[in-house]
Structure formats: structure tokens, C-alpha cells
Amino acid sequence: MKKSVKTIFDPEAGRSFYEGRGAFMKAALEAVAERFALDGAAFYEYDEKNGLLRLNLRHAAGVTFENEESLRPAPGSAAARAIETLEPAAGKTPAGSALYSPFRFDYCDPAGGRGVIPCFGLFRLERSLRKRAFTKAEALKADAFLRSFLRDYYKAEFFSLNRKYEKNVAAITELTEVFATALRVRDSFKHILSGIQTYFGFDRVRLYLIDEGNRKLKGELSADIRGQIKSIAYEEIPLEPGAHRFADIVLGRSSGAFMERYKDCVLYMPLAVQGVTIGLLIVDNLLSQQRIEPQELAMLKSFGGQIALAVDNARLFDKVEELSLYDELTKLPLRRYFNQRFQEEFYRAERFKQPLAVVWADIDFFKEVNDTYGHQIGDKVLREAGRVILSNLRKIDFPCRYGGDEIIILLPQATGEEARRLAQRLSSELSELRIPVPFSKTRELRVTLSIGVSTFPQDASTMDALLEKADDALYWVKSHGRGNIALYSEVADQKKTEAAGGKNVNS
């Protein structure tokens, strides 16, 4: 649809239909070309610093098109005069005549900045040799027409900037809410990153957190321009000067030259709570190479404290949750967590008719270890057992410290034989460990495991029964010399044989 000045801006009605500078200037070129019988019209922005005119938009032969061309007006030419005096100037070209109509206005930054946003440029109106050159009266009329147009443009642009400012205020309110609710949602970090992406729309946002214990900066999450969030847990950066630029930034050692180079399209924001840096938030427009607007940077920086607090709170919340669900010593989930997962896995096994194995392990003579060598050594044994178990399981397996030295492992989609193989691996790896005991004669301690295994649906059809059968198998091992593995099905057969043998003897 062809738009005229009137349809784009209606100052009397106080409404604007502003669709950006491009649409407005396009309408201006088309209107002026039609009204003054032009063969061509162009809109240039003037780059004062370099003295260049940048062609932005051109209209000729009924088509308006954007273009990119940076040229310098010849000294003393009509264009140079127009720029210098801010008055229209006419000149001759090999193709006919040209009229230059300059404009310049500044408006205040509605985002509250102290500076002004300059708008300086030039319209070039062209007539071919077939037509008469611009008369002085025509030149003044055309210039006045364009100036009235630019006044409308100024208002429209101002309204547009004002709308942008209002949008920013709304974003501040909503983002504050996002950060405040981060603690209550399940995926807090995701929630924070989504919030930032929704309101700013950067090419990428990345969150790194400091792992103080290991002196590392660890990747957490990355959100891309499409809002897709993925884990970057594979990224680990040693927190040492010179190890990586992110480490340098967190340690406050990055070079000014580096920051200067990236300042337009990257923001590195160390997150600090009460003066202690807890991580690094990086937002960038590196792929698009588009400038992050200064007001966006300022706004994001002003949120720095809140983001840091939200991240820290979320992390503390996770820590508290972890403490309530995981055993500090073995790093294995606790019984409370196990009960919930056991139910889920059991339902899944029932529904999809898949096997589910339960491995019940007990550290042999653990009480004696504690009594003889003390609880410190006992804790060390448990820690090692936890480490061996965690390093040998599949992702879908679920171990648990059931109580004392008893450990249960759920093995979804595993048969009794597969469970036995895992149990053998655990047993052999643990038995090969030498736990140093400095004050004993042997100077080291070796431990073994007794393990009982039951499987669904072969051995039991309910959760309680499945646990009971694993416990039966474990008891069998313990009462038959310890340090071994037994499947409930084998134990049941054995028991039957023994019972039959007893009957025979009795008979």
C-alpha cells in the first residue's frame, strides 16, 4: 500500500502510524517526487565526523530502494554548501539538475541520557535534462515541504522513543518479578535466562558459576536468540590469571583493549553478592554483530545485583534441597528420595512390562571397622563405596544409602544376570581398594560387599515384595560366609533343595 504523509502521521488527531525511519523516509521521497515532478530523489545521512554522506534510500522510476554508498560532497559544491549553511542549494549535474535540501535536528534521549540524538542529513532531488531546472521558488517550496515532513518525522520518532522508554519501564517491573520468583520455580537458572532473553533478545546469554572448592568457573546454561536453553556444563575454566579471558574478567584482570574491542556487542557481567563474585553472566550479539544499545547495557547492568542475588538464592536453594535429598558422605541419594524414585520406576516397569532389578548391598563387618579403627575410617570406607558405585552406574540407574552401611541400587530395564554383572563389578572394584589405616599393623584396610539381587517381575510383583526378596538374598549371602552375590531366584532354588534334603533325611 502506498502511504502518504497524512496516512503516516496525523498530528491533529494526535496519532502516529510510525513504522520506523525507513517507512517514513520512503513516504517522504515518494511524496516529494510526485509533487515536484522529479526523476529521482534520495535521502542521505551525514556523518559529521568523517564528512561523508551515506546514501540510505533512493526513489527512481517508481521504485524506492535502500542502498549503501558513502561518498564525500565536493568542496564548494551545491551539496557541500547546503550542509554548511543548512539552506537548500541547487546545482547542475551531467544528467540534469539537482536540489539539495538539508536538515538537522537533535532530540533528547528519552531513556534519560544526558546527551542528544542527532539527526543530520540531506535530501537530493533530481530532474533530468528533459525537464527544466529548479527555480528558486520551486526550491524553497520543495525545501519547505520536506521540512514540514521532517517536523512530523521528529514528532513520530520522539513518540517512538517514548514508547520504547515506556516499554523499558514495563520490562524493569516484569524482570524484577522474574528474578524475585526465580527461587520458587523448579529450574531457577533457566527462568532467569529466559527472562533476560524475553526482554532483551540477545544473540546469546551464558551463565557461569564459580566452583570455589575446585577454583573453577563452571558453565551452567546458555540461551540462544530463539530462546532455546542448553546446558554448558561441559565448560570448565580454571580460575587462574591468564588461564582464560573469562577467568581474567572474574578476577578483575582483563585488559582494557580487549574490553574496548567487544564493548559494542558483548557484555561481561561478573555477578557479585556482598562483594564476593559468584559467577559471570555474558550476553552477546556476536553472531549478528549488532550493537547492544547503551540503554540496554545500562539497564542490564542495573539488574546485575538482582541477577546475582537471584542466582545465589537459587544456588543456595538447590544446595539445601541437595542436603535434604542426598547423603553428604557418600553423595548417594537418601532413603526419602529413593522411595519416591522407586515408586516411579516400579510403575514404569509395570506399565511398559520391562524388568527392574534391585541390588541390596551391605559392607561386610562395617560395625567392626567402626569399632576397631574409629568412625573416621568408617566414613572413609563409606565415601569410597559411594564413589565406586556412582562411577559404575548407567544414567538411568538409581543408588541410595538406605541406612547405615546398606546401599540399594535400582536398575531399570535390567535382568537378574545384568544386575549380577554390575554387582560383580562393584564388588571387585571395592575389594581391590586399599584404605590406608596409618596406626594399624596392616597399615591398610580391605573391604568386601555382600549383595542380594531380586528382579521384577520374576521374583516379586509388588514393591515391598521386591525389596523383601533382595533382603532375603542378602541375608542368605551373609549367613553363607559374606563377600558374595546371590540372586533371589537362586536362593529360592537353594532353599527348596535344602528343604527337600531335610525332608529326605527326616523321612
Next chain:
Amino acid sequence: MHIWLLSDYDHRKHLAFKSLLGRFSAAYPDVKADFSVKSRRSLWESLFAHLRDPKRNPLADVIELPQNWTELFSRLGMLSDLMPNLEALSQRRYPEFIFKELLRHDEARAYSAPWWLEAPALFCRPQALKGAVEDPARELASWDGFRAALDRVKPPSRRGNFRALAVPGSAGCVSVSDVLPRVWGRRGGLFSDDFNRATFNREETAGGVEDWLELAVSGKIELFSADRFENGPQPAEDCAFMISSRKLPGAGRAGLKMLPYPGYPSGGGLMLVYNLAVSSASQEHGAAAAFVAWLMEPRNAGYFAESFGVFPCLKPVFEERLKEEREAEAYRRLFSAPELMPNIMVYPTAELLLERALWNLSLKIARHDYEREDLMRELIMAQGEADYLLSLY
């Protein structure tokens, strides 16, 4: 249906498209179609603006884009697969060198359809070379030969506005499209062959950029030309050489002879290919794909390309045009070993990085405070950024 057409320094392209659209509207009056002409930068900004806020920044239904932007914007989910809708694609009616790059990552999907291509070449006016060049084909085959000839060419006494070399497609400054043919000629590129690292400051690449910058430093090409602002592009008869990727209108009348781009002694060279894509967000996907198919019909593709001196990508029309071409021999050499810019995700951004470096250098040259260290510093910086990008994407 709305179409975004890439702007061109040659206005005939926009007019040809307008005329084509008129024909389409006459043939299919039910389909309302209009178009806007976007500069490369503005197209780039519009595509990213859509990603940031799709509601406020809708995409056009059909988008013209450089072929090597396809991978990036398809990976960002903005383009739809045209293979099922376009017979020319499913039946592979394009030259193999174009197809190979388009389907670099997935043989079964094509997120844009090649539309037209151009090949940078050297045009010379033998009349203006008298006393400077004896055998143009031989002496101008190498860059050094071309460069020496530029120094030897003298302006005819009666012409005050004579320039040894004109570049009609120039944007005023030195740009990526100016330097890349020379970079390619030196066997350089922006990335290593395995695309694992950027190679901006490799000798071949930096040397190619430097060769072109030297033309500006020595005044053989004028940056930000005031004359161009006042009088438009240099007429062919006012220069001895022109570097252009277009068939020049009236080249025969002006006595212009076409030669391959200097520095490709064995022939071949860099081709620039432009494609059409249908946006994945289009509400009129069927109509948009049908419009692209209509544009690809031999008659329409041929008319459009011919109107502004380029070649259609559609193989039968491309071959036919090549056969009819006055400078068929030169073009056959150009197309003997054609090379395209890689269609990989970070390439368009790498070009922007180089573009920024070249802009900074152009300003320095224009201010007469350019030194070779400036080039190396800019290229090292750009390379660092490109490497960083590679690590991210």
C-alpha cells in the same frame, strides 16, 4: 505476499523485478504481491529483528539472500525447505558447483533456491591501452601485470575526468565484495579448509586484501569519491579498465573487451550467487513457494538476469545464455573452475567482521594516515573474533 529484494547499485534490477511482479499479478490476480528493496545491511538487521521479536518484526514471505546466508538462517529456523516444492531443485536443474555449496550440510534439503549469479571480471578499452599494453590477454592475466599496466596507462589529453580504473559496483569505501575476488585469486580465504579456524591474517588472505587496498592508497581507485556523488558512476569511455561482475551495457559500443579477473592464470574465479528463500513463518507458504517456482521458470529467470547483466542459475538457461554471449570465451574461462563462498553458519558474520575492518582502513586511507600495521592489526582483531565465533557456533 510480501517479498524482500536485495538492493543493487544497478537500478535496472529493481525495475526488472517490478515488471516481473506485474506479469505475475496479471497472470494470478488472486495473489496480492508487493515488494520492498532492502540493502544487505538492512536485510540482515530485519532477519535478526524478527528473531528477537517476531510479532513486531514480521518476515517477508519470499526473501532474496546471498547463497552463503542460507545455512545460518536455516539453522536459526527462519527458512523453509524448498526441495519438495520446487521441481528445479528436486530435479537438480542447477550447475553442480552451485548445488554442492547449497547442499553442503544436507543433501536432502534445500532452504533456498539459486536465482542468479555474477562473476567479477576485468574490462579494458584497448584504445586507452595503446602504448601501455601490447597483448592484454597475456599481460593482464596476472595481478602484477594488471597493476603495472595501471601505472603505464596515461590519460588522453582532452579528457579531464579520466581514471585508469573504475569499479562501478563500489560502495564508496573498500568493501568485502571488492577484496574477496583478489583474496580468492591468491588462494586465500576467511577460514581454513576444515573450517576450524579463521585465516584472516594468513599471507594469502592478508596479501589479497592488501593488493586491493594498495589500489586505493596509490590513488588508482578513489575512495568516497566526490565526483561519483556529483556525477554518478564513471562512464566507460572515461577509463581504461573497469572491474565489474556484470555484463556492461553498451560494452561493445564503448569498445570494451572482457578478460578474466586478473590473478587467475588458469581461469576460474569467485562467483557470487543469490538465492530465493521462503520464510518458515510465512502464512502464505504455498503461494510463496509457487511464486518462487514461477520466477524460476526459464523465461522469467532468463529475462530477469539479462535485464541487469548477470546469469540465471537455472542450468538450461545459464548454458543457453553462455552460448549466446558475445564474450563467451572469457566467460567460459571464468566458469571453468568456479568457486563459491562457503555456505557455513559463521561465514556471513565473518564477512561483517572483515567489512568493519575494511571500513576502518578505508577511513584511514582517505585521511592519508594509513600504514601497513593498521591492516595487520585490523585483521588480527577480526580473526580473533571470527575464531571466537567458531568456538561458539
